[in-house]
Amino acid sequence: MSSVVPDAEALYLDLLAGVKPLMRPETKLVGITSGGAWLVERLQKDLGLPGAPGIISSAMHRDDFSRRGLSASVQTALPFDVNGADVLLLDDVLYTGRTIRAVLNELFDFGRPASVRLAVLVDRGGRELPVAADFAATTLTLPDTQLLALARANDGAFSLKVEENK
Numbered sequence: 283m284s285s286v287v288p289d290a291e292a293l294y295l296d297l298l299a300g301v302k303p304l305m306r307p308e309t310k311l312v313g314i315t316s317g318g319a320w321l322v323e324r325l326q327k328d329l330g331l332p333g334a335p336g337i338i339s340s341a342m343h344r345d346d347f348s349r350r351g352l353s354a355s356v357q358t359a360l361p362f363d364v365n366g367a368d369v370l371l372l373d374d375v376l377y378t379g380r381t382i383r384a385v386l387n388e389l390f391d392f393g394r395p396a397s398v399r400l401a402v403l404v405d406r407g408g409r410e411l412p413v414a415a416d417f418a419a420t421t422l423t424l425p426d427t428q429l430l431a432l433a434r435a436n437d438g439a440f441s442l443k444v445e446e447n448k
């Protein structure tokens with residue numbers, strides 16, 4: 283594995299810069315629970331966007347639903363009309379792509395967006411589905427036995443930790 287865990291705050295600044303070229307005038311930010319929801323909360327403010335960002339959960343459409351069940355992160359809240367919207371999805375980690383597949387199903391339950399893009403903090407490879415990010419603040423390789431987890435401190439600062447994948 284990469285022995286150095288990336289500095290999440292530095293990656294966040296790269297993400298902030300990287301999403302700007304993806305934005306159209308009316309683009310709606312939507313964060314994937316839970317790490318993407320933290321990111322999007324801060325991006326919405328730092329990009330000077332009005333109102334609240336969208337939050338979306340993969341829970342209702344997961345292909346491992348029977349194992350994971352519903353969690354506290356089940357709520358999806360999209361404070362805009364999805365029909366015709368340009369949507370920019372945000373997540374902390376992109377791995378197999380299964381969360382993104384489930385989130386797209388969830389999004390399309392609400393309407394037919396004009397476009398959907400994806401930006402992530404970390405692309406760790408390991409894709410099992412044909413999913414790609416339009417922007418990743420970094421890419422790295424981790425063994426399947428490890429997980430990269432985003433944490434948010436009380437002061438809002440982000441950090442990344444490597445955990446065992448049980």
Ligand SMILES: O=P(O)(O)OC[C@H]1O[C@H](OP(=O)(O)OP(=O)(O)O)[C@H](O)[C@@H]1O
Pocket residue numbers: 314315316317318355373374375376377378379380381382
């Ligand atoms: O590409 P994938 O293999 O689907 O993995 C990536 C997803 O896994 C993590 O979420 P998780 O479902 O663990 O929920 P959490 O963010 O609430 O921990 C992460 O935040 C991504 O959403």
Ligand SMILES: O=c1cc[nH]c(=O)[nH]1
Pocket residue numbers: 375377406428429430431432
């Ligand atoms: O490394 C990983 C893989 C999937 N989900 C995570 O949150 N981290």
